[in-house]
Amino acid sequence: PVSYAKKIATLKKLTERRTKAAVAQKKERKQKRKAIFKKAEQYVKEYRQVEQQKIQLRRVAKRGGNVYKEDDAKLAIVVRIRGLIGVPPKQRKILQLLRLRQINTAVLIKVNKSTLKMLRLVEPYIAYGYPNLKTVRELVYKRGYFKVNKQRVPLTDNSIIDKALGSFGIQSVEDLIHELVTVGPNFTRCSNFLWPFKLNSPVVASSYRRLTLWRVAM
DSSP states (O other): OHHHHHHHHHHHHHHHHHHHHHHHHHHHHHHHHHHHHHHHHHHHHHHHHHHHHHHHHHHHHHTTTTTOOOOOOOEEEEOOOSSSSOOOOOHHHHHHHHOSSTTTTEEEEEHHHHHHHHHTGGGGEEEEEEEOOHHHHHHHHHOOOOTTTEEESSSOOOOHHHHHHHGTOSSSHHHHHHHTTTTTTTTHHHHHHOEEOOOOOOEEESSSSSOOEEOOOO
């Protein structure tokens, strides 16, 4: 019958369209993977060049009998170490602005006059320091979760980052880490896209000096 022939023709067209779309998507994914890999290689070269420059500057300073002073840190990691009991309203509001709502949660923030002032006001309730590339990478890969539609989504695929931040040139985890470490123009977007890091309970490192370390490793 005519209706059956039309149905077969329609199904054939739909199959062809789906096949073409699948091939196009596969090709696009392959091109994206190549681009991501190239960018990752560029980042590694950039990090190595920065380290080599620092080493050279230290050597030059040492030869001249001076001490090399590194640039002021632009990135800080802040960890919540105390609960809400007895926290004044102003300090509580600052902790909320920093997205530190639970004990042993950590966030990455940009260091400037206003953030330093905020940190000093809530100093009894937090611990903070200046992380290096290795620390940031371990945090993102081992403890990283994304905020998608107000949901905590695990780091499983670069496509999640591409959908949320692809329009800003951030398509992969390495792009995200680079933006955080260098405190780039899209740092705030990247930081807010990451759910606050949940760390393990602290471990006392020394009986004489009350040094508290947060375990990043699983």
